[in-house]
Amino acid sequence: MPLVAPAPQAPVQLLDPTGVRRRADQIDEPELAGYAQLVASVDAEQLRARYRDMAMVRRFDVEATALQRQGELALWASCTGQEAAQVGAGHGLAPQDHVFPTYREHGLAWVRGVDPVQVLQLYRGASHGGWDPADHAFHLYTLVIGAQLPHATGYAMGLQRDGLVGTGDRSRDSAVMACFGDGASSQGEVNEALSWAGVFSAPVVFFCQNNGWAISAPASRQSAAPLHLRAAGFGMPGVQVDGNDVLAVEAVIRAASDRARSGGGPTLVEAVTYRVNAHTTSDDAGRYRSREEEESWRPRDPLTRVEAHLRAIDCADEAFFDAVREESDELGARVRRGVREMPDPEPTSMFDHAYAAEHPLVASERAWLQTWLATEPEEAR
């Protein structure tokens, strides 16, 4: 018998690109119906809120891109096209769940309540971090591809030791979300983390946004098999979801995080989406991918399908969309102002947290720089 790769399954989808929502009672397939049931309570009002979240995140992204072009930011990594994956994932978690993001998780940061201006500190070069992870259960962005996955897994092992997994107390039981992309799936540490989480049954939701590209390398250069199929090899369920469907992502993440919190162990979720813009503002996507490919994703935009749905069920009129636009423009203005007014850190702040306890070399070098800065250049020499 010849060896064959497993047949591909259709990604979980509950809101199609034309805006038609599939409800549990309209679905024959039990697994898909189960997902639909998990978000059955997401009514028109909540869908309007999801739309608003996505629109705000996109406006933020547009503003940040402009700020980079104006020289206010050193770099920007756009998340346009991935709003549904990130906003859906954010709403699929419980407040106490801890998120370990990549550096493109602006939608998740938004849902977690991180001030967008704080996010821009890193991209302006004013900080390597920008917020207190404990305030939002949202760790700092990690720039080394995939390095945060072992951190997430270790954090989850800590939750297990703290008695915060599988107690049945829904207000306390916790999970961890480990974010990564298709490029990171090639990193050893990512595969190590998946293996560890499986071995220790750690409460981790591995959330892979497969946006098609790792700078210039297509997902096909990272893996010969669909990424979600790797889950079986690590002893956990794997599910592929339409990453541009905010409802489906929310449902899949809710199922995976419920499972993790209840002690069921990790899950690998692959959200299929598209990086609409170049990797960062320093990148030129025209050198490696076709205009046709980019155009082919336009009809699958994560915002337009929610808009189409809300209009079709008569739950959002022009006034609603105008109001969202106005609010998002206010956000853009606030972000612009916040970045322009952002002070540079004090030069000696670089010494502040190199060590938590006293370190004589750091102390003497700080004193030297302080003196140097306080002295006129000619005097110093």
Add this chain to the structure above:
Amino acid sequence: MSATTTRPAAADSGRPGSSTSAVAGPTTLSLAKAITAALHDAMAADEKVLLMGEDIGRLGGVFRITDGLQATFGEDRVVDTPLAEASILGTAIGLALRGYRPVCEIQFDGFVYPAFSQIVSQLAKMPARMAGTAQLPVVVRIPYGGGIGAVEHHSESPEAYFAHTAGLRVISPATPQDAYWMLRQALTQPDPVIVMEPKRRYWEKGSVDTSAEALRTAPGLHSARVARPVNGARASEGGAVTVVAYGPTVRVALDAALAAAEEGVELEVIDLRSLSPLDIGAVEASARRTGRVVVVHEAPVFLGTGAEIAARVTESCFHSLEAPVLRVGGFAVPYPAARIEEHYLPDAERLLDAVDRVLA
């Protein structure tokens, strides 16, 4: 991956982890068992301390450092990890973010490199990145150095990589007593600490006081120690030399000092104990007494710890020096095969040759 080829692990006797905590006053322990005692006592004192590593639980570690600790403290606190050094460090960071104090055992020096990115890019830098919102008191234990007749990757001295990395503290105890105290101190302070354990000295025994009182009055984690003093009169006569050593070469320096004394030359042996931060003041004080300094370590001389010490002593003690600071250490080659490692490792004779040169 764990082949110590020529020497039985844990050659000394003595019961595992529980061996010392109940004993009052000084007792005789090998350096290895002093570490066992320190880990045991730290775990007993702080429930957030947990151990992670390959083969450290049921086996007790390839050097038996953690022998018996899993039986005492359970599998949640002495974790037999998958065989993946990057994730031993990476998950330790996650556990530290959750409030734990992980102690990671890297089985051998040459196996730390898969974890290098996590140590250098994450562990060392994350506290600064987090701007004081979290501490990462992760301790990484690395048996290092040669002289045990091992196969490749089991005899290296990678300490300079870590000492060069801001955000890490790097220590290397040379005696059983220091091994106990320094491990205990490392496990009560807030920064990441790399512990370079001189593996060929694991079986050397010494008096160890594990009492709380002794620990309280022990020298600071980052202070150097005068392992063999020289009297001021002798030094002023011009027949004395400062020898700076750490970890496995402290014994080499003390052996050389005995031989030199027979020839009428006095060596003042400084045991650095800590490589980052460096107690350069102790070295400078000795350099001013003797006017002559030789540094000895197993790591390659080129860009090694000795280079930093030579530079610092020259900058601060230039007018007290009677001769250039000399360095004795490993060659600029990959660590050689065991049958010729004695020609790579700096021994008392090579050290004494350098002593002769600074006296010439």
